[in-house]
Amino acid sequence: MAHQRQPGSERRGGRCRAAFCGELSGDAGFLPPATACSALFYGRSLLEQNPGGPLSRAGPRAERGGQRGRPGGAAEPGRPPASSMTPRKKLQGLVAATITPMTPDGQINLSVIHQYVDYLVSEQNVKNVFVNGTTGEGLSLNIQERKQLAEEWVRQGKDKLDQVIVHVGALSLPDSQELARHAAAIGASAIAVIAPFFFKPTNKDELIAFLQKVASEAPAVPFYYYHIPPLTGVKIRVEELLDGIKEWIPTFQGVKFSDTDLLDLAQCINKNEREQFAFLYGVDEQLLSALAIGADGAVGSTYNYLGRKTTLMLQAFAKPDLALARKYQFLTGEFLNFVIKLGFGVAQTKAVMTFVSGIPMGPPRLPLVDASEDFIVKAKAKLDSIVWPDGD
Numbered sequence: 001m002a003h004q005r006q007p008g009s010e011r012r013g014g015r016c017r018a019a020f021c022g023e024l025s026g027d028a029g030f031l032p033p034a035t036a037c038s039a040l041f042y043g044r045s046l047l048e049q050n051p052g053g054p055l056s057r058a059g060p061r062a063e064r065g066g067q068r069g070r071p072g073g074a075a076e077p078g079r080p081p082a083s084s085m086t087p088r089k090k091l092q093g094l095v096a097a098t099i100t101p102m103t104p105d106g107q108i109n110l111s112v113i114h115q116y117v118d119y120l121v122s123e124q125n126v127k128n129v130f131v132n133g134t135t136g137e138g139l140s141l142n143i144q145e146r147k148q149l150a151e152e153w154v155r156q157g158k159d160k161l162d163q164v165i166v167h168v169g170a171l172s173l174p175d176s177q178e179l180a181r182h183a184a185a186i187g188a189s190a191i192a193v194i195a196p197f198f199f200k201p202t203n204k205d206e207l208i209a210f211l212q213k214v215a216s217e218a219p220a221v222p223f224y225y226y227h228i229p230p231l232t233g234v235k236i237r238v239e240e241l242l243d244g245i246k247e248w249i250p251t252f253q254g255v256k257f258s259d260t261d262l263l264d265l266a267q268c269i270n271k272n273e274r275e276q277f278a279f280l281y282g283v284d285e286q287l288l289s290a291l292a293i294g295a296d297g298a299v300g301s302t303y304n305y306l307g308r309k310t311t312l313m314l315q316a317f318a319k320p321d322l323a324l325a326r327k328y329q330f331l332t333g334e335f336l337n338f339v340i341k342l343g344f345g346v347a348q349t350k351a352v353m354t355f356v357s358g359i360p361m362g363p364p365r366l367p368l369v370d371a372s373e374d375f376i377v378k379a380k381a382k383l384d385s386i387v388w389p390d391g392d
Helices: 019-020 112-121 143-157 174-186 204-214 238-242 262-271 285-294 309-318 322-344 345-355 373-385
Strands: 091-095 129-130 164-165 192-194 223-227 253-255 278-281 298-301
Touching: 091 309, 112 143, 112 345, 143 164, 143 174, 143 238, 174 192, 174 204, 192 204, 204 223, 204 238, 223 238, 238 253, 238 262, 253 262, 262 278, 262 285, 278 285, 285 298, 285 309, 285 322, 309 322, 322 345, 322 373, 345 373
Parallel strands: 091 129, 091 298, 129 164, 164 192, 192 223, 223 253, 253 278, 278 298
Antiparallel strands: none
């Protein structure tokens, strides 16, 4: 997701670059002031996922009155159940953090999802999507709306999209569990969960306990943690979280890492290469930096309308042609730097996607408000003025 600010406020070590790039030639958010992001995943998966068994090291220790090694203080003996998940390919490449289209009166507009899917595939060369996340206003939607959107993306994406990842995080654990069961029932490719951020987990064990309760409702579905501390305020380092995590979440497959802490990301990648976790970066304007330390791809809002350009950056990085890759990253950054100064968030992303794609994305849901006409005119003129290395 691209950095946003409102006016007045806000070879992996030894890994071959060709494998990293995947089959890019054939396939193709938002944070608060000063860190807004939402991006991650590029290319297609190549490496077979090895679900493995629970790790040999002891699990996390419950902080308050619980049995050692059982998050949340569960007293029953024994280890978490093994996953029934079918082995899958590792997720790599660009993933569009989808926008939720709405009608002028603020209702979700399912009728344009079919057109949206075709646009991503044919015009942006993006075949993976992340539904109901930050860019999609997922936490501003009710449970029924989130289910309807997930169903429509899975239905319209059949035989067109490679993966439909559904974000099922919620402040309420029962709501998140219900959404996880629903995602599994409709055939979602994977689920992701954000940390609860009103009553926040204060340590690794509390966060894992919450995530495990959700993941266990979809025992055959790959699970991703959605790390976005600028929005959640949950600053538990992912490096710490991952230590022994498959003891408690056998379906755990990776992280949507929407933070600028590249040291934490680098330690995650360096220490977990054997696990074959997918690390998908979520700050669009810094993607090239994340790729350099071994990120597997990106999930982000700009891939809705700059997916093809970002794919060219990925191809350049994989050649390797770092000078060309930098040109694409700098030009993406030039556009984002311009719109951030105007005030850039979900509402403005909807406006940009509307004028680029021609698909009406509609207004955001309150408390967000529509992008101004002044923003639309200036953002369109800026994007049209950029001369890309490929001449388009």
